[in-house]
Amino acid sequence: MRKGSVLVLVLVAMLLASSVSIFAAGSTEQVPTEQKSLSVLVYITGVMAGSPPYTALAEGAQEFAAANENVTVKIYEAGFNQAQWEEQLTSLVATGEYDVVLGSNPSLPEICERVGAKFPKQKFIITDAQKAGNSQMRTYLYNQYEQSLYLGYLAGLVTTSSMQHANSALKIGFIAAQEYPLLNKHMVPGFLAGARMVNPAIELDFRIVGNWFDANKAADLASSMKTAGVDVFAAIAGGAAQGLFKVAQEQGAYIVYHNTNEYKAAPGYVVGCGSMEQKKLVKEILVDVLAGTVQYGTASVVGAKEGYLGFFFDDPAYAANLPADIRTKFEAFMADVQAGKIAYTLPPL
Amino acid sequence: MVDRMEKRRVTIVATLRNSIGAVVIVGIALAALVVLSLLLSETPMKTLRYFFLGPVQNTYYFGNMLNMAIPLIFGGLGVSLAMRSGSFNLGGEGQLYSGAFVATISALALARWGSAGVVVALLLGTCTGGLLAALSGVLRMKWNTSELITSFLVSNAVVLVVSYLIAGPFMDPATNLIATRMIPESFRFTRILEPSNLSSALFAAVIAVLVVHLYLYKTKSGYELRLFGLNPRFAAYGGIRTKWYQVWPMFLSGAFYGLGGGMAIFGTYYACMKEFSTGMGWNGLAVALIARHRPGAVIPAALFFAYIESGARNAMLHSDVTFEIASIVQSVVFFLVTSAVLQKIGSVQRRSV
Amino acid sequence: MNPVAIPVLHSAVAIMTPLLLAAMGGLFTELSGMLNIALEGLMLMGAFASIVFTHFTGNMVVGIALGVLASMLLAAILGTVTLHLKSNVFITALAANLFASGLTVVLSFKLFGNKGVVVFDGIASLPRLDIPVLAKIPVFGDIFIGHNIFVYMSWVLLALCAWVLYRTPFGFRLRATGIHEQAMVSLGMRPSRYRFIAFLVSGFTCALGGAMLTLNLGAFVPNITSGKGWIALVVIFLGQKKPIGLLFAALVFGFADAFSNYAQGAWNVPADFILAIPYVFTLVAMVLFSIYTSRKNRVE
């Protein structure tokens, strides 16, 4: 009891101290902040970790801010629960602190539309999404179908080749963390279509981890797929992709990777990486924002032709990992894609 | 007369002294937060201010905090009922999710029914949650399978199935969110604290607390349920249908989860999004345990929980605190919140039950 | 034997190992009379700390040892708060899980400037063993060979657990604590001490289970345990709280999971349904087992 009283006293003192500090904080808040001409909110619909596009989005904005003194950036990671995205975005927008909200997710336009209705002055610029006709919003859709197409083509070349770990089965694999519309409608069909341009008999083995972090499950899946005859893999699996890299190295299988340079993740086994120029796009967008030349209300599709999707040809691993004949065929195909010579119909999202 | 005044004074003093424990817990949590902020935040003062004052700084945050408490209240009530009967329901996640899903698709199917449709849709969602939980109750009754584990397993499987249904057959083709179509306007609860998300579902939650309280303490069935929970052998001996009370409270528990899920959709989200309820089931359980299975205490426990949660979120929104730091702070609170030793500090006498 | 079955079963043996390890520690707390849902957090702590310490010390054995210590420290906090401050074990264990998931990421950021996947290049892969004796087992031999060292260690540990629980004074006292606390008190022994040790043991084995997850990959992925601690809890119950039962229960789950991995490629069924297989399979196993036990004791 006596011991208890002492404890209570100590704690009450702590309580007082902390509440004083809170009020003190209230007063320090009044310190005048810099005159800001552009304040950007980068709204990450998920977490940056394990997501190259989100990381590039944030880094692009931060690098731009570093280069331009009058630009400030706040990065906010909203987490995976899409039901909470709107509420959090509303809270952020409600502060009125941000001139423009930058995001990258196909579902953001509808959320921003609703938030924007409450805050008519707020502007939104969203990549990886498509929505025209809203005067508060500007969207850029990466042509992920296209990237999957040429990565699929490369996978097709590899699986039909006589490379060391390529087998006779005409089977390629795709491991995804979870299913979502862009994946189901653009990436997976594009990947298969590209491979079938090499050989129409190629089959796709598509499997789901169930979450973005169970790398061991991804490894088990990859292992099982390998047994089933898969020799080239693609993965949209966040942190779980780590399991694929492991299996590829240990059991011998090739990987083509979307959106980022991952040759080093499994040296010798990652044979090709598609690039997505998110950072470049973000910087260009911000230049436009500063200049006041953003065409709100319009939507663009950006792909290889426009120079926002590409391939990491210049990494030495590319030349080291692939035989010359495959590279020649692939580079020719890539040139055709960039020239718009490859015919395909972009499925509706 | 004097005697009565004296009695009241003693009661007040006792109440005050008994609440010292709660103050101690809040104090330690605060202290932990201060320390953590100093360690992990670049702007600790700002962090603290948003953590503590954020949820109450304007109607928007305050309303959202109250709104967050609604499914917690329903879940907390459900778990309390199960625990009072000696059952443990670990399947809240799946029950809430499936309840929300069924309520949503029912609302979509019954779009023309108007307000009658609201009741039917919520009822269907409620029953879905209830039946899922009742399954575990039946397994326990028939073969003594641990309902704690089966409810957990059923829930895990159901979450995946519901997610499939949302992403597959029931997905709204017009949206890029993985979600069902939006429920009709006529099914949505009125917002009561614009611009926040708080809806009239709050009243339903408060009424539910009242109903559960009355049910437990004033009805024959509640009496039987409590006795079964306190001593199943005594209940059997007294002629109480023990088989029923292995199933019924589980049903109620799941039903409240399901209703909470439906309320979240009809009051806040308007469409059932994939995995929107992640964590709500567990939080409901935590609320029930903090409230020590007393329905009346579920409201303050849920508010406390929502306050901590939205304080953390506020600090994340407005200072440099990340989700992870917020969860560390929350964990410190949970380490201490049920401590009997801390709660007893200063208390006048030991209470029974 | 069916050519598909061997890789599936081989994979099942690997998948079951972290579950088995975590379940072993959980068995100690369970037998001491406490439901320990913190296995998940303890695993995560061990997973993170083991690989980080391996990275910094450059020695896997030392790394694992320190990782185990870190997990046991969290277990000690959990035990102290639960047993001495008399908190509800369920809530404190939830807190431990929350704490581990937050702390690992915060530390990962502080140490490596990265909140996501941290790849440790210098770490050698886990040694794989081919034990010739096992290969000679008819039909099933191939299933047991060529696993990493954790797999075999888990079997040794399981035997050790069984020995501790059933052949040492400590084991008897621990079990007595769970069955009849007052009997222990009446003989002058403190139940809380045995429960505390049980917490430490679960910290120990969960850390090993976690270490296998990260060291196997050579990387830390936030939340890498992704529910394995919970499944370990199911394994304890399905295994009837007996060491040998744990082995079979873990195998049931490991098999269901390996089978679902295989089935995703072989069946044309929505992946979510297939991902639900392990839970449904385990549920069915549990129900069948309880039907069996209740039949055995029924009045004719």
Add this chain to the structure above:
Amino acid sequence: MEHAVEMRGIVKIYPETGLRANDGVDLTLNKGQILCLAGENGAGKTTLMKVLYGLEKPDAGTISVMGNPVSITSPLQANRLGIGMVHQHFMLVDDFTVAQNVTLGKEPLKGRFSYDLKGAADAVDAVIRKHRFSIDATKRVGSLTVGQKQQVEIVKMLYRDVDILILDEPTAVLTEQEIESLFITLRALAEHGTSLILITHKLHEITTISDRVAIMRQGAMVGDFPTDSVDGKQISRLMMGQSVSLVVDRLPYTPVQHPVLRFDNVSVLKRNQQRPLLNGVSFTARSGEILGFAGVGGNGLGVLEAVLGGFLPISSGAIVHKDEDISRLDSHALRKRGLAYVPADRLQVGSALQAAVSENLIVDARNEFSRHGVMQRKKIEQHAQSLLKTYSVKGSPSMPIGTLSGGNIQKVILAREITQYQDYIVFSEPTWGLDIASSRFVYERMVQLRDEGAAVLLISSNLDEILAVSDRVIVMYRGTIVAVLESEELRHVTKEDMGAYMLGLRQQEAPHG
């Protein structure tokens, strides 16, 4: 003679209730002596012994053991000082063997870590044989009878080399034969130099076994004599402040009564057990009689209670109540037909300890106290008030029943069941652990019920009780009826005869109740 134990001025106040359980108590125990510590329930005997055994910390007072002043803070230390205690409620782990229970906390080792199970069994077996107990060290404790379990408890202490042994109401659960052999054991122990303290409130036990008797009342020591210098009346007067006799007045038995409850060749079989739990049991309980069921624990009395209570379905045969077959009814249905029953286990079965007294009082009558599913609080309160008054229970309706003393809990249960009964009522071990005054109260009620015309079924392993109140007696052995004693025979039967039946040494031809 040197004092084995000397306690001076022991004061123990329970902080929760402020109760002065021991108020300056002195006690001395001589070496090799058997001391009976006598007193009513709640007199403070158990508390005093718990202080001696290190389970309770005294607020004042000194203790010396073998002439040395000591402070005993834990049972472990008490063991080290050579003090052992056998609790009234067994502290045994059912899943362990006898040897494992006995050695728990003091296990023999093989090597440095390994528990020497074989060694433990041998060591325990040696203790068992030395003191001529009749238990098997390798048997699971869960499969033992109550008497055997008590032997395990005593062995547990002897294994620890105690020379001062405290036994808390050791005979409460034992049969006559078991008590007899227990006393022989205790005598032998005393002759070997062990000093013993027996807590009891049974007069004849005090006179049979003890060398000295110390009597407590309301937390104070009120007398301490060599046993041969006092008589039963004096002791009982000191214990209760007045003398109470257990003999109950009653009307003579009139045999022409109508049948109420009939068992017709009832058997209970369990799948995993070889021997049937009940084997072809037939009897008829008639109105206006007390039908006693005697037997040693583990021979079917408990099973009979479970069957009567509707907890255990029967495998074959029939149970008939008022010409209706009730064999298949569970306790819910039986209660609806008016079953009233006082269970043996009043804490685990007969009450919900954390629920209020008033809630405990209406469990089988809850329909009468609710309308349209809503409980009628006022009515329940009044009902409780009046019953508490009638049965002179010390306590209030809103208190959790667990805060009452054992005797008062039993009174609440009696009150509830007696108000509820319609034409038959089952009493199982109704006075287990109760003091004389409370026991007498129970007997009076039973006789009153019988005189009112109820069929009273009394299941008891206490032979004195059976013989004191039964009109007819059925003796059970291994699940079968071995003897039926009609009221005529009961007058002549000796305890030894009964014991022979109960132990299966003798059997009537084709007994039929």
